[in-house]
Amino acid sequence: MRQTSMVRPGPESAQRKDERPGQAGAPISFGHVSHNFIHGDRAVLVLEDFDLDIAASEFVSIVGPSGCGKTTALSMAGGLERPRAGSVLLDGEPVDGTSDDVAFMFARDALLPWRRVRRNVELGMEVRHVPAAERRRRADEWLRRVRLEEFADSDVLHLSQGMRQRVAIARTLVQSPRVVLMDEPFAALDAQTRANQQQEFVRLWEAERPTVVFVTHDLEEAILLSDRVVLMAARPGRIVADLRIDLPRPRTQEMRTSSPEFAKYLETLSGRLREEVVAAEERRQAEEERA
Template sequence: MDVILSEAAPRTDLDLAIRVERVSHAFQTPAGTPVLALDDVSFDVPRGQFLALVGASGCGKTTILNMAAGLVQPVAGTVVVNGARVTRPSRRTGYMFARDGLLPWRSARRNIEVGLELRGVPVSERRATGSRLLDLVGLKAFGSSYPWQLSQGMRQRVALARTLAIDPDTLLMDEPFAALDAQTKLMLQTEFLRIWERDRKTVLFVTHDLAEAVALADRVIVLTCRPGRIQADIAIDLPRPRDPERIRFDHHYLRLSERVWQALKAGEAAS
């Protein structure tokens, strides 16, 4: 196993945002045979780190995310977020999916505000946050538009704003830009990095797009397939602020990409 720890300094639990400890998970296939999806996976995410999980589809990346979100309970092992073992969805955690999941009967603004509404935040405060986030994701003029009136990229911006509106400590992202065309994807990555680099929340980011992982993250964990195990843990020591559009031509970026790619290949060969 090719493990490179990204943090040399010893950490206390206070600095820890997420701890995945000896997690194993299995699924029942429709045919009835159990399949081992995750096999003894452990890793820590320090507060403020942007961690990307990469691996081929069906490697249990999303399962780890769902565990951190409290939507799935591991068969063995524990997932701790912000010092507490996760047993159900936390209101301090934001989760963003590949599909926007916008409520079609709510305008963009009301979709952004929905998380605050669920938390019982007063209307005036909600409106203020809604306006601020519409502005932040560049949709100032589209607050009263319904989802069907927005393009795919705009809808995903609304989804991003909705996730940020609740001001989460931790961001869980499951291929949030996967459903977008290449151009829109780059644009949203750039914008997301710009927003993220301001307050540096802890991010657990699942993707099968290697370029995306290296361009955005501080650290990339490569998972093998069936069962999911950690193949490599690679620090991405590219300077910030980063521009995902320009970084693609950077030499160091290319070297890191190659390392991630080789780890992926090795993982595929091993399984």
């Protein structure tokens, strides 16, 4: 059995090394993954012994210092990168390229400006050769669900950033993916719009329940949205904490300031993250001295 420290806030909680929540029926499994990139004449180790199982319908956030390999891990789950060592499995099978069961959502909405709103939502279905009438039906249904049905024929360039992100959410979920990989999807939004989009996405996720892997630098966002928060070490990335978030759903933005449990989770993660940021800076200085 693989082992990862399970951390719960509060002095009464011990680290648990005998439990991996995602082992039973895990649709995504990273098995002792290590990976490096070649920069000039040297190899830079990005991930080292990254070991993680994510269960069906779980919402798991990955946090950690910049450059620790969060996006690399996400890319491997989606078949965009292959590990140098170890394994990445989807439903028990090695990930070998992209899959119709896996959808991506990034910080920028990446809408096509020459397509109107409905046609942007239809894009993935069009690539998969879904008949036109079915594409339109499903696109209109999802535009209704993200409360944009009246803008179906609008030019995307005339939408606010928050509305554009809702179009991107509809384009992602209209394909009924079993796994959604999200790389800081709300980072470019202002604070109020970001809060609204977080609530909107969780509402839709709770109805559909795909497995979500969510990369973010925002610890409060991770706690508010997730079933688990995985904290990675400074490069080379590995898991140093796996924190189950036992807050009731539905969750509200007010929990950030009103919930003592939320505050404990934040204190635990903030402390560990500070340690990793300091370690990253010390490593950077050491590398500069050796250069």
